[in-house]
Amino acid sequence: MAPLATLINARVKVAESFKLIIILAYMHTGSTYIGNLLSQHPGTFYQYEALRNLQMATMAAGRVRYLNGTVVWLKQCEHIDYQLAAEALGHMTSCRHERLDVLTLAANLQPLRKIFNKDVEAYFRCVDPIQRMGRRAQALFKRRKSPIEFIRTERIERCIPLLTNKCKQAKFRIWKFIRLTMNSAELFLKDYDDTSNVRIVHLVRDPRAMMDSQLRKNDLNVTVLSVFVSRTRYMCWRMMRDLKLLEDLKKRYPNVFYSLRYEDLVADPLKISRDLFRFIGMEFGNTDERYVRETSIDHRYNSTDRAVVWRRHIRQTHLDAVNDLCHEVYNNLGYVRLDDIDDVRDLNVKVHS
Template identity: 25%
Template sequence: MIFRVKQFMERLAVRVTRPCINDMFWFRKIWRLKLVLICFALLTLFLFSKSGGDLNTSKNFFLSRSLIDDGTVKTTVNNTSRSLFLSTKPRTMVIILTYMRSGSSLTGDLIQQSPDVFYVYEPLYTLAKLRKTETHLTYFNKPDKENTAKRYDLNARELMESMLTCNSYDIDIHTLRQYHYGGSKTTKKYLECLKISQGVMGTASCLPLFQNACANSKVSVMKTIRMSVKSLKPLMTKFPTLKVVHLIRDPRGTLRSQQTVGEFKIKDAINATVKFCSRVIDDLKASTELYKVFPGRIKTVRYEDIAEAPIKATDEIYKFIGLNMTSSIRDYIWNITSAGHPDNCVICTTRNSSIATAYKWRQKLKFDVVTMIDNVCSTVYNKLGYLPLKNVNDMKNMKISVKKPMKFTP
């Protein structure tokens, strides 16, 4: 009897405690699930803010339509961009088209010293980078666009048009957040704003700084190494005030500098030389054809001419664009090219001697490499007036010129 009572009590205890145990189990399980969801939400917010801070590493998920189609964003963009765009008067537009390591940073800096200029440094950088992964272009309140190699020229022209006409409304959000805005006096404040204003809403709130700087200028200037001369024809046809500065450097200087910054390895020098000089030849041919259609709107400039006579060369470029050269601009040019400032930065424009910088390759390149470039790029030399070298002594003797005087049309 006692045994049966004991057995009954044990069964009763199990029945009573089992619901409690089950309740505790589910309670813990629910809290674990809540913690996971909270962590996921925090991670999402963190990544979203990061995507706004460094657009070049952001993902499409964080710039999806559901996040961008916000009424506040639309209102902000419409009010700050559309209204200013519509009120913008016809303006002079300039594209500095050149190649990597060809003196474009210096040339762009000289031009942006005019208070009439709105200057953007490498507007196509992000577009070209995203093309490699075929990342879609995302906008504030219009459909995404494909960004493939096949569509690159079209996307590039549309982006350049939006930049040149101060229509930031039609610029993709990735480009609006690229860090290259630090390379321009007129976009530095905008970049500073972006650094403290994360995400899509942050971009929209900073946009008036970009828009106003552009709309209040008389000349909009874009510097790019990521377009061909041929691809400019539709833009030049559409905008009669658009002018092109085609900037070219001695292939020996360009290729040596490209190799130094890691664009290609020395073992690939021949292929890199063939590719580069073929591109320059194509651009020169296209430039000649466009000059026939648009006379007076394309100017070919050698970087070495700027380096040797920076004030004179800049004055000529200013006249071509329609800018006024002032004494303060002349002083600035002298200070950054001839005044003995330090020269320890590969992308800086301040040089202790612009001539020494332009011809540094004569002291650094091996003569067999120079001979190879001379042979491969002979057509470029003939068109631009560069001279091949006979021996090492001639290469290192700075009194011997490696170019002849030329006037270009274009």
Template identity: 25%
Template sequence: MAQQLNGKSAAAAAADHLAFVEDAISDLKEQLTDLKQSSNMTEAQYRQVNDSITELLKTLRGREDDILSMIDGNPYSHYNHVQSTPQTNVLVLASMRTGSSFIGEILNRNPKVLYAFEPIKQLMLKDGAPTLPFRGANQLRDFYACDFSSPDLKKYLDFYNSLAPPSRLDYVKAWVNKDNCKLKLSGYGWESCKRISADGATKSCRKYDIRAVKIIRIRDLSMFTHLMADPEVNLRVLNVVRDPRGMMSSVMPLHLNNYQVISKRVADRVLSVDHFNKNPGLRDRLKAYCDSMLRNYLLGQQPWFPRGRHMVIRYEDAAYDPRGMAAKIYSFLGVSMHGNVLRWLDVNTNIGDNERDLNYIYSTRRNSGQTAESWRRKVTFDLAEAIQNTGSCREFMNTMGYRIVHSAAELLNQSLSLVSPRQF
């Protein structure tokens, strides 16, 4: 019988304690920033201590699953048997600041999944470059075939090998293990990791029945229809969308800060239509987002489009019901869900936000239900109206079930949800 701690199982209590420790480490990083500003600490000293704290935090997050799996009475253990399935390849297709990292983690936390983060970025091509869609699609095909000897996929592998152990966790978590990395003498954290050869990466890749990639630099679904129709690739696409008003409320603070890492306090600044009008790049980004995501949806409705290969995911639905969305995703993929996924969701979607956390904007650790429509406090009605009237955004919003607001009162009325029930 599972040991109980204050009405919770040992595993659930341990998960709470891990979250508490992570928050404490994050607070320590903020105190370090304050100390630097109020003392004679040099930049070199600050970077050394800050890097050590960052590595400790990443190490703890990387070992959450291992720690919890060793606890008796683990309430998630009965999910851990994943039935063998035919090779399944997954593409998380999205745009910037739409919740794709959250959806990606639902896959990444499954030890049966080989998950790669943004390999297309290492092609070193600008967004909109004419060759990017073609080379990106070819690189993905090579990844799903586990051909790491291909020139474009080798660029990703070379980049991965250049990273320190904690950063490798952000790109291919599955390869940071005792086979490839050396533990520190303390037993906590990785001291170093060896280079992974193309042959080694290929052999490792072939052990996984599920291979997944997340990209935000190619948003055109039509570039992947040949992979979806090819029975050897068996590609399934998770197309993540978000209310464009919420997406822009997240993009704009980054844009106004030159896409540098920012804290929650900065991310939550109130945004006006002046910010939008004075930065043409924001309007261009918004128009491209609405156009591409509407086009993707309409493409998926065509009678000749591969059936059962494309799933539209509204970020808001995942935020309000993370477990339910995870179940839908794994059902769509035709595989069973691992307990690590549910454990990660339980720990990481019900925590408070640290307004000074400099990693907040890129973090997947949030109170997801509060995040779904929190943008309404940050956007003025004039800005919301400008977003609604840009390009095809109004048609996209109507198609996706995002309610149009006609007044400031509607925008601020928290009892009125702007996300209508919708089946895709």
């Protein structure tokens, strides 16, 4: 790698034309896989969950600060304020990262060695060489506190070209979110001058599989039944809210949205991947096909096996809760309600149309 000063001061060849690709998904829907699939294609810039810190600050009822000194106080909520998220998305997609809040710019909460951090690794190592801020932010967020008072902006201002330059050079600029709502996507599109280069992939999955996956990993303490019920209620409420708005948005922006069910992806990874690439305007080449085969088809634990794990694991109590709270999502997306756990276990019984 070239010396840091050389990278920061390098002249940038801005891409003459580019596509913005936004993956709007939910926890445990396969969004990390889709992001990795698209970002391994040549000429891409990829950011993974760049709204995470903003959501953590919102849940802590904290405040956000910007490089120009502006401070915004946040109302405690499960989701980010729609307008605030839309504005952040606008700054990211235009490669104006210097306009983002300093908490987003100061800490990456995932290990930088992860493949999905390949395009932001140099920047975050420049800002926080030993990842102290990332660890501190994690610890404070768990206690519903904000690390904003520990952030110093000098390094951010010095290192920010490592982020903006890489973004500007890319023909395909990709963001993956499980914290972006359809309401914020709508506000973003309203303010965007030319939506002909925007593609939004709306990724969904069977709520039973999503919630069981959270159970197996005990995300957000969902092994406690009351927490599981609360999380399920919020998730299916948000999904239905997004789906209802999506119907209208598809009419207003007919070539922007691509709806994808996780179950369809795992049933025929190559066909769906080709179709997705065609929609985006990416050429599906040999390296892309090889990636799909190696990660979904020829892998020792292929995607079809992963898709049915929930059916072997979910318990009747949790099944009943999801059935009660998510039946509207089932009807909208073509999932079949099963009330008897024996039918769930029987893999010959269909769970989706």
